[in-house]
Amino acid sequence: RPPRKNPPPSPQKLPVIGNLHQIGSFPHLSLHSLSQAHGPLMLLHFAAAPVLIASSSAAARDIMKIHDLIFSNRPKSTICEKIMYGAKDVAFSPYGEYWRQMKSICVLQLLSNKRVQSFRDVREEETAHMIEKISGYGSYVVNLSELIVELTGDVVCRVALGRKYGGVGGGEGGGGRRGFKEVLGKFVELLGYFDIGDFAPWLKWVNRVNGVYGRAERLAKELDEFLEGVVEEHEGRERKGGERELDFVDVLLEVQRENVAGMPIHRDSVKALILDVFAAGTDTTSTALEWSMTELLKHPQAMKKLQAEVRRTTQHNQPITEDDLDQMPYLKAVIKETLRLHPPIPLLVPRESTKDVQVMGYDVAAGTRVVVNAWSIGRDPASWAEPEEFRPERFSNGLVDFRGQDFELIPFGAGRRGCPGIQFAAAVDELAIANLVHKFDFALPNGVELDVKEVAGLTVHKKLPLLLVATPWSC
Numbered sequence: 372r373p374p375r376k377n378p379p380p381s382p383q384k385l386p387v388i389g390n391l392h393q394i395g396s397f398p399h400l401s402l403h404s405l406s407q408a409h410g411p412l413m414l415l416h417f418a419a420a421p422v423l424i425a426s427s428s429a430a431a432r433d434i435m436k437i438h439d440l441i442f443s444n445r446p447k448s449t450i451c452e453k454i455m456y457g458a459k460d461v462a463f464s465p466y467g468e469y470w471r472q473m474k475s476i477c478v479l480q481l482l483s484n485k486r487v488q489s490f491r492d493v494r495e496e497e498t499a500h501m502i503e504k505i506s507g508y509g510s511y512v513v514n515l516s517e518l519i520v521e522l523t524g525d526v527v528c529r530v531a532l533g534r535k536y537g538g539v540g541g542g543e544g545g546g547g548r549r550g551f552k553e554v555l556g557k558f559v560e561l562l563g564y565f566d567i568g569d570f571a572p573w574l575k576w577v578n579r580v581n582g583v584y585g586r587a588e589r590l591a592k593e594l595d596e597f598l599e600g601v602v603e604e605h606e607g608r609e610r611k612g613g614e615r616e617l618d619f620v621d622v623l624l625e626v627q628r629e630n631v632a633g634m635p636i637h638r639d640s641v642k643a644l645i646l647d648v649f650a651a652g653t654d655t656t657s658t659a660l661e662w663s664m665t666e667l668l669k670h671p672q673a674m675k676k677l678q679a680e681v682r683r684t685t686q687h688n689q690p691i692t693e694d695d696l697d698q699m700p701y702l703k704a705v706i707k708e709t710l711r712l713h714p715p716i717p718l719l720v721p722r723e724s725t726k727d728v729q730v731m732g733y734d735v736a737a738g739t740r741v742v743v744n745a746w747s748i749g750r751d752p753a754s755w756a757e758p759e760e761f762r763p764e765r766f767s768n769g770l771v772d773f774r775g776q777d778f779e780l781i782p783f784g785a786g787r788r789g790c791p792g793i794q795f796a797a798a799v800d801e802l803a804i805a806n807l808v809h810k811f812d813f814a815l816p817n818g819v820e821l822d823v824k825e826v827a828g829l830t831v832h833k834k835l836p837l838l839l840v841a842t843p844w845s846c
């Protein structure tokens with residue numbers, strides 16, 4: 372007789388739907404509560420599909436370090452297949468040789484330190500542009516959330532495509548029939564859609580009837596027309612020659628032309644990689660920035676301390692440049708503390724096991740979907756003293772970092788499938804926060820209270836925009 376299996380603890384499930392009734396509109400909170408009762412490793416069922424939930428740093432380490440190879444697959448997603456050229460991107464492609472080649476292009480060609488550095492001017496110009504816009508408001512109320520979304524959209528657009536496109540921050544150029552910003556918004560929304568058909572294939576008809584799959588197909592066509600235009604424009608410029616800074620489309624066309632990857636790169640792969648940069652890089656970066664500013668507003672002592680550090684570094688009328696950021700350890704601690712309390716993707720991006728494996732002494736079958744609750748891990752009292760408190764000082768010894776080595780802080784995931792955009796995101800966020808708090812003293816408009824409610828989605832950002840009055844710093 373085969374040995375008896377020892378599965379992880381499971382909350383009671385119902386016929387047909389499994390544990391779906393226990394997941395509310397904020398899945399990271401529902402899963403956190405369930406883990407309080409059933410432990411840091413649980414096996415749930417979404418309809419018939421087994422889903423392993425990890426809610427402690429030890430469980431995350433077992434999955435993303437000890438057994439990283441076995442958990443490096445992504446589960447299939449019908450919507451991603453429809454809008455990402457059949458999952459030809461990096462983030463959603465299954466583990467294997469194709470993913471390995473695409474990830475290496477991402478890490479070595481698009482998001483290397485050197486490449487991220489080459490876009491320093493873009494970040495400094497766009498940050499200065501945001502500061503100028505805020506100055507223009509005088510004593511009127513500024514919607515800082517909107518300006519932050521515009522900043523990250525504009526930076527990613529210029530870095531990836533070479534210029535701003537229609538709607539993203541109001542730049543010129545078109546995005547087909549709808550503005551590019553609008554199309555991108557729909558794209559990110561669809562990525563976060565909970566598709567029951569992925570868990571119970573016999574329910575796929577639901578999304579055919581309610582029109583979600585049809586919407587995804589139309590959106591894919593619209594995005595493809597737009598991206599095809601961008602690629603053709605770049606090819607035209609290539610033929611004309613001339614010196615200019617390479618954007619991501621240029622780099623990918625060069626990789627394709629010179630066979631850098633050692634295998635042919637199809638046109639769809641180029642477009643899928645560009646879409647990944649927008650999908651993974653815009654909403655996440657702006658969410659982190661918005662929460663940092665919110666926590667600083669909520670904690671005036673931390674704001675004062677940061678302003679003192681930043682204002683000590685540079686003269687009153689000079690903008691902060693990236694050279695100044697090395698002298699700002701408290702700024703980096705503020706960003707870490709924000710990402711601990713508000714990981715922009717609280718449940719990370721799902722993984723899937725490719726073999727039977729033991730995790731923390733429990734048996735996990737091949738083909739199990741895995742969700743790591745980074746939100747829960749960031750608030751685990753076993754790792755953090757007074758975990759609900761916003762206290763950047765806890766990082767003052769610089770020992771814990773978010774680069775995937777310290778499993779108590781994993782907003783960017785870890786291991787083979789870990790985020791390749793950490794440097795990129797940190798560069799945008801550090802420069803923006805430093806300049807905002809250097810140039811202005813912020814206050815809430817009269818009679819308005821700071822709201823910290825969240826809105827559900829793939830990324831979890833603030834429900835209500837951050838409305839502030841910004842007074843220029845007078846020393």
Ligand code: HEM
Binds near residue numbers: 647656720796
């Ligand atoms: C604060 C900002 C960001 C956060 C919180 C974030 C978070 C994440 C997370 C949690 C994952 C999944 C990791 C895993 O499975 O272990 C991921 C993957 C990924 N991220 Fe980021 N990310 C951010 C910014 C960016 C940026 C700016 C880019 C690109 C410009 C980027 C590109 C990617 C890509 C391509 C993947 C897929 C990697 C793979 O599947 O191998 N991310 N990110």
